[in-house]
Each structure stands twice: as C-alpha cells, then as structure tokens.
Amino acid sequence: MTAKPFWRSLLFVSNPKHAAKAGKRGADGIILDLEDAIALADKPRARAELAATVAMIRAQGVDVLVRINAPWLMAIDDLKVAVMTGVSAIVVPKAEGAGRLQALSDLIGEMEADRGLSVGAIALVPQVESAQALVALDEMLAVERVAGLALGPEDFALSVGVKPTADCLDLPCQMIALAAARAGKMALAMPISIAAYQDLEAWAAAARRARAMGCTGAMAIHPAQVAGIATSFAPSQTERAEAEAILTAWDQRGDRGVIALGQKMIDLPIVQQAKRLLGRPL
Numbered sequence: 575m576t577a578k579p580f581w582r583s584l585l586f587v588s589n590p591k592h593a594a595k596a597g598k599r600g601a602d603g604i605i606l607d608l609e610d611a612i613a614l615a616d617k618p619r620a621r622a623e624l625a626a627t628v629a630m631i632r633a634q635g636v637d638v639l640v641r642i643n644a645p646w647l648m649a650i651d652d653l654k655v656a657v658m659t660g661v662s663a664i665v666v667p668k669a670e671g672a673g674r675l676q677a678l679s680d681l682i683g684e685m686e687a688d689r690g691l692s693v694g695a696i697a698l699v700p701q702v703e704s705a706q707a708l709v710a711l712d713e714m715l716a717v718e719r720v721a722g723l724a725l726g727p728e729d730f731a732l733s734v735g736v737k738p739t740a741d742c743l744d745l746p747c748q749m750i751a752l753a754a755a756r757a758g759k760m761a762l763a764m765p766i767s768i769a770a771y772q773d774l775e776a777w778a779a780a781a782r783r784a785r786a787m788g789c790t791g792a793m794a795i796h797p798a799q800v801a802g803i804a805t806s807f808a809p810s811q812t813e814r815a816e817a818e819a820i821l822t823a824w825d826q827r828g829d830r831g832v833i834a835l836g837q838k839m840i841d842l843p844i845v846q847q848a849k850r851l852l853g854r855p856l
Contacts, residue, residue, distance in 0.1 A: 597634025
C-alpha cells in the first residue's frame with residue numbers, strides 16, 4: 575500500500591458544471607458524488623461523465639475523491655468507472671464494519687491491477703453515519719486501505735432519532751478523533767450539520783471545537799464553508815510562533831528535563847506537541 579493521503583478540507587461537487595471552478599475553491603480535495611446528491615435516474619449519466627470531470631479537476635492541481643453508493647450492485651457499478659488514474663480515494667457511505675470495507679478494498683485492488691494502476695494507490699474514506707458504526711471504528715481503521723474516517727452528521731443524527739446539533743454530534747466527533755489518533759489516520763468530523771452553510775460564524779466555531787477534540791479536518795457541501803475549515807484546522811501564526819519558541823528553548827536547555835518559558839513549564843510531552851503542530855518528527 576502507498577502512503578496515506580492527508581486532507582483538511584474536502585468539498586462535495588455533484589454538478590459537472592461546477593467542476594470547472596472546483597480547483598479554485600481552496601479545498602484540499604474535491605469529492606465527486608455518485609450517491610445522495612444524484613437522483614437514481616441520473617446515476618448512469620453521472621458515471622458516464624465521471625472520467626472527464628476527474629480529468630478536469632486534476633488538471634487544476636486538486637485531489638479527487640469519489641463517493642460511491644452503499645448497495646452492492648450500485649457500488650460495483652460505481653467502482654467500475656471510479657477506479658482510474660486521477661482518483662485518490664473512494665468515499666464509502668454508511669460504513670459499519672471492516673468486512674464490507676475489506677471486500678471493497680479487494681475489489682479495488684483487482685481493478686487497479688487489471689488497469690495497470692499501483693495496487694493500493696486509491697484509499698478508502700468510510701463515512702460514520704449510524705450509532706452502530708461507533709462500535710466498529712477501530713476495526714474499520716485497521717483496514718489497510720482506509721486513510722481515515724468521516725462523520726456524516728445528518729445520517730448519524732437520523733439513526734439516533736434527533737436533529738444534527740452539537741448535543742448529538744459531540745460524542746461521535748470525539749470518538750472518531752480518538753480512534754483515528756490511535757490508528758494515526760485522519761478524523762474528518764465536526765459537531766454541526768453539514769447543511770449549515772449560511773451561518774459561517776457557527777460553522778467556523780464548530781470547526782475550532784472539532785480541532786480541540788482532536789479532529790483533523792472536515793467535509794463541506796458549499797464553497798463558503800471551505801475557508802472556515804482551512805482556517806480553523808490549520809495552526810495559527812500565533813500557535814506556530816509559540817511552538818517554534820518552545821523548540822528553541824528546549825534545544826538550549828542543556829541537561830535539564832524541565833524548563834520555564836514565560837509562565838509555562840516545558841517538558842518532553844509539550845515539546846512533542848510543538849513538533850507535531852509544526853509537522854516535525856517526534
């Protein structure tokens with residue numbers, strides 16, 4: 575398997591007309607939807623147009639993901655057109671266990687080999703969309719092709735029988751974050767309805783809360799949501815400056831195991847946090 579990708583912001587695009595500008599929206603990756611956003615009668619058309627849309631977006635220098643349908647026969651039809659050069663990952667809706675993910679991984683592997691692609695190049699990003707999925711987070715992340723987990727807030731809230739508010743979504747966000755941290759993979763989740771694209775202040779606040787829980791990014795359905803994700807999940811200039819100061823002070827500590835920096839005591843765990851924030855080896 576190849577190295578797993580890392581994205582902070584992923585933007586859904588369901589209309590090929592929007593693909594021409596998709597790369598200018600600021601998202602790390604674009605998700606081309608073959609599932610909920612496409613009516614049943616329109617799915618054959620969406621599949622037929624997929625290759626051209628993938629090429630258009632990749633030409634803009636942006637990664638492309640494809641969300642397939644959940645039913646097996648539809649999923650296989652989707653994979654037949656989605657496993658191609660230019661597709662970085664398959665988004666799997668309504669994931670609830672490792673068995674289905676491993677079967678999808680095996681199918682993708684056969685298609686990659688048959689089409690002359692590097693086996694393992696296309697990752698899987700399962701969507702956690704039910705209460706049942708919460709008991710299978712670790713086993714899903716253990717599937718080698720899985721690059722991380724994403725929360726589907728609307729479907730998850732529906733499975734619980736409540737509205738997609740923070741009261742319902744805080745716990746799955748934190749569970750996904752903790753499971754992903756154990757596996758060293760992405761946690762794409764926020765405690766807010768993904769449809770809340772008009773209240774951008776609330777959206778950005780939810781992104782900051784998600785990052786504080788340990789989530790690493792999120793999915794969006796509207797271009798206006800991307801900036802809130804990018805800003806909230808990336809380290810601020812203040813955070814980066816503080817991390818640099820911690821590492822500089824630590825390098826100059828001599829043989830001391832604990833040092834003072836301003837009004838803080840600095841020890842090895844804090845140094846490791848600073849290195850992680852700056853993307854340096856621990």
